[in-house]
Amino acid sequence: MAPREKILILDFGSQYTKLIAKGIRELGAYCEIVPFDLPARELEGPEVKGLILSGGPASVYEPGAPRPDRGIWELGLPILGICYGMQLLAWELGGRVARAKEREYGPRWLELLTEDELFAGLERRELVWMSHGDSVVELPEGFIALARTEAVPYAAIRHRQRPLFGLQFHPEVVHTPKGKKLLENFVFRICGVRERWDPAAADHLEQRLAALRKQLRGIGGCLAAVSGGVDSTTAAVLVHRAIGDRLIPIFVDTGLMRLGEGDRVRRALEGLGLKVHCVEASERFFAALRGVTDPEEKRRRIGRAFIEVFEEEARRLAREHERGCGPIEALVQGTIYSDVIESAGARGARRIKSHHNVGGLPERLNLKLIEPLRDLFKDEVRALARRLGLPDEIIREQPFPGPGLAVRILGEVTPERARRLQQADAIFREEVEWAGLAPKLWQYFAVLLPHRSVAILGDERGYGEVVALRAVHSVDGMTAAWFPLPYELLERVASRITSEVPGVTRVVYDITSKPPGTIEWE
Numbered sequence: 001m002a003p004r005e006k007i008l009i010l011d012f013g014s015q016y017t018k019l020i021a022k023g024i025r026e027l028g029a030y031c032e033i034v035p036f037d038l039p040a041r042e043l044e045g046p047e048v049k050g051l052i053l054s055g056g057p058a059s060v061y062e063p064g065a066p067r068p069d070r071g072i073w074e075l076g077l078p079i080l081g082i083c084y085g086m087q088l089l090a091w092e093l094g095g096r097v098a099r100a101k102e103r104e105y106g107p108r109w110l111e112l113l114t115e116d117e118l119f120a121g122l123e124r125r126e127l128v129w130m131s132h133g134d135s136v137v138e139l140p141e142g143f144i145a146l147a148r149t150e151a152v153p154y155a156a157i158r159h160r161q162r163p164l165f166g167l168q169f170h171p172e173v174v175h176t177p178k179g180k181k182l183l184e185n186f187v188f189r190i191c192g193v194r195e196r197w198d199p200a201a202a203d204h205l206e207q208r209l210a211a212l213r214k215q216l217r218g219i220g221g222c223l224a225a226v227s228g229g230v231d232s233t234t235a236a237v238l239v240h241r242a243i244g245d246r247l248i249p250i251f252v253d254t255g256l257m258r259l260g261e262g263d264r265v266r267r268a269l270e271g272l273g274l275k276v277h278c279v280e281a282s283e284r285f286f287a288a289l290r291g292v293t294d295p296e297e298k299r300r301r302i303g304r305a306f307i308e309v310f311e312e313e314a315r316r317l318a319r320e321h322e323r324g325c326g327p328i329e330a331l332v333q334g335t336i337y338s339d340v341i342e343s344a345g346a347r348g349a350r351r352i353k354s355h356h357n358v359g360g361l362p363e364r365l366n367l368k369l370i371e372p373l374r375d376l377f378k379d380e381v382r383a384l385a386r387r388l389g390l391p392d393e394i395i396r397e398q399p400f401p402g403p404g405l406a407v408r409i410l411g412e413v414t415p416e417r418a419r420r421l422q423q424a425d426a427i428f429r430e431e432v433e434w435a436g437l438a439p440k441l442w443q444y445f446a447v448l449l450p451h452r453s454v455a456i457l458g459d460e461r462g463y464g465e466v467v468a469l470r471a472v473h474s475v476d477g478m479t480a481a482w483f484p485l486p487y488e489l490l491e492r493v494a495s496r497i498t499s500e501v502p503g504v505t506r507v508v509y510d511i512t513s514k515p516p517g518t519i520e521w522e
Contacts, residue, residue, distance in 0.1 A: 004047050005195040007031035007187055010038070012056030012066050012084050018341045019172040019478050020052060020082070022377050023180055029187045030197035032375075033341060040071030050078040050163075050191035053085025055170065059099070059134050060084070060091040067092070078163035078190045083132055086157065086166030093164075096138035100151075103133040107175060108149045116146050116158060117189050118165055122178050128155070129175035132168060163190055174475050199376055200383035212242035212372055216330065221317065222370065223310050224249045224332035226276065227257075227402075228265030231334030231373060233394050234385045237272055238372050239332050241388070247332070248317060249274045252309050254302070255282025255418055256404030259426040268394055277317075281309050282415070289406060289413040293450075295522035298413070302403045307331075311366050331367040335374050336381055338477075339402075378477070398443050399477070407522040411450030416503075417465075421448040423501045424467045431493050432471070432485075441483055444471040446497075447510075447521045455498075455505030464505030467497055472519055480514040 007024055011017045011033050024031045031052075034043075043051065051072060058065045072079070073092065081089035087097045110128045112119055128149075136154045139145070143164075147156035157166045165186065171179030187193050198204060216222060216239075224236040226249045240247045249269060253262050262278075269276045288301045314328035373381055378399075385395050405421050406413050425446040432444050447468040455462035469490070474480035494507035510517075 005030065005049050005193050006047055007050050007052060007191060007193065008043060008048055009033045009052045009054055010036045010068055010072075010085075012036050012054050012058065012088070014055035014057075014082075014084070016170060016172050016478065017054040018338060018377075020054060020183070021337075022379075023172050023183050024187055025197055025377065025380065027180065027184050027187060028196045028198065029193045030195070036066050036068055038069065040069040040075060043072060043077070044075060048077065049193050050080070050186065051075075052186075053079065053081040053088055055083030055085060055131075058084060060087045060097050061134075073164075078186070079165070080186050081166040082172070083168060083170060084134075086168055087132075087134055087136055089164060089166045090136045090138075090140055090143070090154075090157070093140035093143075095136055095140035095143070097134050098137045100133055100135045104130040104151055106130065108151070108155075108169070110147050110149055110155055110169065112147045113145055118156070118158065118182060118185050119146065120185050120189065121181050126178050127176070128169035128171075128179070129173050130169050135168065136166070165190075173479065175479075198383075199380045200387045202387070205384070205387055208238065208372065209242045212239060212370075215370065216243050216246075219329045219368065220246065221314075221328040222247050222330040222332060223314060223317075223328060223367065225306065225310065225334070226251050226265070226269055226274070227334075227400075228261065228268055228394070228397075229334070229400055230385055230390070230394055230397060231336050231378075231381055233269065233272070233334070233390060234381050234388060235332055235334040235372050236269075236274060237388050237390065238384075239370065240274060245275070247274075248328070249276045250279060250310060250313055251276050252279045252281050252306065254285040254305075254404055255415065256285060256302075256406050256413070258400070258405070258429075259422040268391065272390065277313065279309055279313060281305070284309065285406075286413065286415055286418075291412060293411050295407055298406050298522070299403050302406060314367060329368055330370050332370045332372070335371040337373075337375055337377050340374060398441070401520060407520060408445060409448045410521060417448055420465065420501055420503050421446060421467075424448070424497045424504060427496045427500065428469055428493050431489060431496070435486070435489050437471075437483075437485070437489075440473060442472050442474040442477065442480060443519055444469075444483075446470070453506040462505050464503045466506045466508060467501075467504050468508050468510050468521070469493065470510045470519070470521070472514070474514075474519075477519065478514075480519050482511045482513050485509070 009020055021031050021033050091097050107127055108130045110126045112124050135152055142159050143157050145154050146158055149155045152168055155168045171182040224247055226232045226236050236249050285305050288305045292298055310331055318327050382395050401407050409417050409421055428446050432438055449466040451466050452463055453466050471483040471485055472480040473483050497504055497507050
């Protein structure tokens, strides 16, 4: 679904790479993340308007450091290097990079040294976010310094004649307030992008539907894995618009949903005109997770169990000749671009965690995989969902991990521990919603810890499990700050959980921001 004009981001393993892509798309230009070592000939073409070299954890002077095809410097394209990308630009073209005396991390004041189109609209001093252990100490021939900080003389550079730029700081993070303006200047002023990207536009939706019809031409029935979240629901509604009742939505009750979630999901999906088949499979999932404590292994086993369920349903439906749709040959999933990036679905990316619908799939899949949202970020999916007419209840639903409560139950997952967490989580969500705080939060949930704590139960000694509460606010999910819930609310939640949930004797509140922590515990 890519438009004719695009920016390509060569990914050198930064955790912030997807923020660059997300920020550029929000500006109305299309971009893709590609492997850092893609041959230069594959980066050519009139549709490619510029390249961005991402940050990364490596040092350019070390043996084996990731490097691009040297042919990229001769393509004549505008190139912007960010952090490691700037150091790579300088190193490859004859400059020098060295280890800094100390790692620079956090906000710094940037001082502009000269006017340049990359900094159009910015003040002479701007706040920027630094995160680096190496620095450029000698510029390549033909380059000049555009800006500096107190500790870094070359905080921004460019070639005198060629459109080659470098930034030592990170314009893609919210901690660089004018960072988006820098990206806008590079994309539109320097690269000359004219075509606008809007995945929720009516004409784009029609193009997406036409592409789906073409992709599914000649295929009989098509299963859709639906969970009630915005991703899977949007994918299912989109494919249903394309092929009608040849789509068979399947809701799998894994036993790992939140309390009452199954009934809510069924009602919501049926309200959208989807005739949902519900499959009770909790015993299968709990059996697959028996004895497993490693979070990555949990994701893999859950992914395999999902596929096994869908393959069995495909065979059953084919035998029954339901809806007269012919053989079941395809599976629709709500995989989005973030899932692919975080699961290292492309060379050059660093895996943060495996998503059950990416890293957990078996090598041999007996159904053709259809992922109509694979190229969209979450906010783009939500915009498309509004265009499709999905209710706000689904669009605004807080993110919920694909493996469900399995990755919020630290340690072994059992039916008893799942019920315990469902009850605790329901109490927490109920109190947050009653307090009117839900709209202010990105996510809020309970986690069951693999620890036991002593307690006083009446006149007796008790010994039960520990529940951690987590509430964060965020702009993009890549960084997040813990939310200071009122003490009265926390006290009420803790009192209710320890008195209403059998087996829980202690409640704690997580005040870790991201980074260094992640939003989820596993």
